Amino acid sequence: MSATASRAATGGRLAIIAGGGALPHHVAEAVRARGEDPFVIALSREAEESDWVGFDHSVLAIGDFSGISRTFKEQRIDRVVLSGWVRRRPEWRDIRPTLKTLARIPSVLKTLVSGGDDAVLRMAMQLIEASGAHVIGVHEVVPNLLADPGPIGAIAPSDDDRRDVEAGIAAANALGELDVGQGAIAVGGRVVALEGAEGTDAMLERVATLKTEGRVSARRRGVLVKLCKPGQDLRADLPSIGPSTVAGAVAAGLAGIAVEAGRALVLERAEVIEAANRAGLFVIGVERSGHRGKA
Numbered sequence: 001m002s003a004t005a006s007r008a009a010t011g012g013r014l015a016i017i018a019g020g021g022a023l024p025h026h027v028a029e030a031v032r033a034r035g036e037d038p039f040v041i042a043l044s045r046e047a048e049e050s051d052w053v054g055f056d057h058s059v060l061a062i063g064d065f066s067g068i069s070r071t072f073k074e075q076r077i078d079r080v081v082l083s084g085w086v087r088r089r090p091e092w093r094d095i096r097p098t099l100k101t102l103a104r105i106p107s108v109l110k111t112l113v114s115g116g117d118d119a120v121l122r123m124a125m126q127l128i129e130a131s132g133a134h135v136i137g138v139h140e141v142v143p144n145l146l147a148d149p150g151p152i153g154a155i156a157p158s159d160d161d162r163r164d165v166e167a168g169i170a171a172a173n174a175l176g177e178l179d180v181g182q183g184a185i186a187v188g189g190r191v192v193a194l195e196g197a198e199g200t201d202a203m204l205e206r207v208a209t210l211k212t213e214g215r216v217s218a219r220r221r222g223v224l225v226k227l228c229k230p231g232q233d234l235r236a237d238l239p240s241i242g243p244s245t246v247a248g249a250v251a252a253g254l255a256g257i258a259v260e261a262g263r264a265l266v267l268e269r270a271e272v273i274e275a276a277n278r279a280g281l282f283v284i285g286v287e288r289s290g291h292r293g294k295a
Contacts, residue, residue: 012076012077012078012079012133013036013037013038013039013075013076013077013078013079014031014036014038014039014077014078014079014080014081014141015038015039015040015041015071015072015075015077015079015080015081015133016028016031016038016039016040016041016080016081016083017041017043017068017080017081017082017083017128018040018041018042018043018046018047018052018083018084019043019046019047019082019083019084019085019086020046020047020084020085020086021084021085022242022267022268023083023084023138023240023265023267024040024047024083024084025051026142026145026267027081027083027138027141027142028040028052028055030141030142031081031141032055037056038055038056039055039056039057039058039071039075039077040052040055040056040057040058041057041058041059041060041068041071042057042058042059042060043059043060043061043062043084043086044059044060044061044062045061045062046062046084046085046086047059047084056075058071062086065127065128065131068128068131069131069132072131072132072133073132077132077133078132078133078134079133079134079135079136080128080133080134080135080136081135081136081137081138081140081141082121082124082125082135082138082235082236082237083138085199121233121236121237122233124236125233125235125236135235135236136235137234137235137236137238138238138265139234139238139263139265145265145266145267145269146261146262146263146264146265146266147259147260147261147262147263147264147265147266147285148261148262148285149261149262149285149286149287150261150284150285151282151283151284152266152269152272152273152276152283152284152285153272153273153276153277153282153283154273154277155256155276155277155280155281155282155283156282156284157223157255157256157258157282157284158255160188161221161223161255161256161282163189164186164187164188164189164222164223164255165186165223165225165258165284165286167184167186167189167190167191168184168185168186168191168223168224168225168258169225169227169258169286169288170191171184171186171191171194171225172184172225172226172227173227173230173288175194175195175229176227176228176229176230176232177229177230179229180194180195180196181194181195181196181197182195182226182227182228182229182237182239183195183200183203183224183225183226183227183239184224184225185203185204185207185222185223185224185225185252185254186222186223186225187207187216187217187220187221187222187223188217188220188222192207192210192216192222193206193207193210195226200224200226200241200245200248201244201245201248204224204245204248204249204251204252204254205248205251205252207222207252207254208248208251208252208253211252211253218253221253221254221255222252222253222254222255223254223255223256223257223258224245224249224252224254224256224257224258225257225258225259225286226239226240226241226257226258226259226260226264227239227259227260227263227264227288228260228263228264234263238263238264238265239259239260239263239264239265240264240265240266240267241257241259241264241265241266241267241272241283242266242267242268242271242272243267243268243271243272243275245257245272246272246275246276246279246281246283247275249281250275250279250281254281255281255282256276256281256282256283256284257276257281257282257283257284258283258284258285258286259283259284259285259286260285260286260287260288261285261286261287262285262287264285266283
């Protein structure tokens with residue numbers, strides 16, 4: 001069913017809750033190209049309001065569920081896509097509940113304090129759906145952003161690179177089980193960095209520094225691996241890479257990047273391929289069985 005037909009069938013409008021980064025813009029343009037007029041809720045201190053000139057939009061705080069619910073009603077929103085990164089969690093004073101969500105506030109606060117990123121996202125989606133809209137995944141709106149299996153570009157990994165991919169897959173799976181992050185970097189078959197709250201770009205900068213300081217061998221190159229967390233809800237926070245990821249991998253002296261085929265997003269694919277080919281860096285989609293994965 002086309003986006004236009006989908007809207008006609010539901011009678012409602014699609015909203016994009018936009019965090020930072022390039023992904024929300026890709027989603028908004030793709031939705032518009034498919035015949036819908038999305039409404040953008042730009043999260044304050046995460047998405048820039050000026051970026052949304054030309055789209056119907058409002059700016060709301062991340063914990064303002066009352067404002068989000070009111071916007072849903074005013075704009076006849078029945079479907080929601082979450083996209084973009086969120087660098088900060090709301091504080092308890094930022095939470096503005098609706099009457100429907102008021103009883104959930106104790107559990108909300110507990111999750112904000114002690115829950116992992118995936119737990120917080122699940123909670124947010126439950127609260128959004130309690131406001132009357134259905135949360136759908138980015139991959140349902142822009143499936144062409146998903147990584148394909150195998151090389152994405154002209155460069156293929158060597159046998160040594162594949163060993164780093166396998167080490168990175170094992171580490172990313174273990175990290176994901178703890179609901180901490182989605183990425184790992186392996187150099188010479190040894191895991192040297194795990195992604196935390198600082199994100200992928202900062203992890204790459206850290207590895208570049210470790211190599212400069214001689215704490216990680218600069219003679220061995222290494223691989224960045226990004227996977228979904230085991231059991232992750234695919235409606236939010238799919239792992240993604242873009243041109244900045246390639247630039248960071250080059251600066252860190254890596255040989256390549258591996259992302260989960262069919263469950264990771266490649267933003268600005270043409271630019272990613274061009275930059276990777278120019279640098280002699282491979283980008284591949286890897287498939288996994290269960291929690292192990294396969295390069």
